[in-house]
Amino acid sequence: MVAKIFVITYSTYGHINKVAESIVKGLEKTGAEAHRFQVAETLSDEVLAKMHAPPKADIPVITPDQLPEADGYLFGIPTRYGTAPAQFKAFLDSTGGLWSKQALAGKPAGFFFSTGSQHGGQESTVLTTLPFLAHHGMLYVPLGYPHPNLFTNEEVVGGSAWGSGTVANSDGTRMPSQKELELAEFHGEKFAAIATKLSQIVANDKV
Known part of the structure; x- marks a missing residue:
């Protein structure tokens, strides 16, 4: 069985x-079915223009009712003061209907993240989002x-035991390094390997 993973x-x-x-890339190396989504923007175009934000990527905006279709989720969250930004929190807060049905119970989820500095909250962003799970x-x-890049001291490398990540610099000029x-690909x-095993167990239980 091929696992369907939403990257949100x-x-x-x-x-x-x-x-x-x-x-x-890493998901697809295992044969998993990867689907990209982004959460809805809550800032106005005027505010985004003042922030010098580029146009949004051409990625579908996800709605909560789509979540049960997936076997697992990887959430990509930039850090705002050590926690998830309002846009992501708004999306998570909109899943109350799924919670009442326990529609996501038992499904695996992981995180990747970005911060403006090495100590800008990569771990706390995940920690403060775990109550949602x-x-x-x-x-x-x-x-x-499990990966040697987590142990290097030769250069700044985002990521930790909590997930993969990048350090963007406070002005956003640094893009993810090799x-x-x-x-991230390894992540x-x-x-995908874990999500696939879990989805197979669920499928077998339904037989």
């Missing part, structure tokens, strides 16, 4: 979307430390 992101300046491309009864799949993209591959 919010990206103002493109850093998360760049990491997501490598995440998808807990209330839905979802299964958090951390990255752990090591960060390698880690996608590792997550």
Whole structure:
């Protein structure tokens, strides 16, 4: 059975979307069915223009009713003061109908992220989003430390045991590095392997 994985992101300046491309490569290496989505923007065009934000990527905007179609989820979240931005929180808050039905219970989820600095909240962004998974009864799949790029001290590398990631600099000028993209691809591959095993167990239980 092929697992269907939704890669759901919010990206103002493109850093998360760049990491997501490598995440998808990793997912597809395993044969998993990867689908890209972004959450809805809550800022006006006027505000985004003042922020010098580029046009949104040509990625479908997800609605909560689509979530049960997937076998697993990788959420790409930029950090705002050590937690998820309002746009992502608004999407998570809109899943109450799914919660009442426990429609997402037992499904695996992981995270990747971006920050403006090495200590800008990559881990706390995941930590403060875990209650969403807990209330839905979802299964958090951390990255752990299986890849050598998590141990390098030769250069700045985003990511940790909590998931893959990138460091954008406070002005957003730094795009994901080769090591960060390698880690993201590995992350996608590792997550897909786990999600596929879980989806097979669920399928067997239904037989």
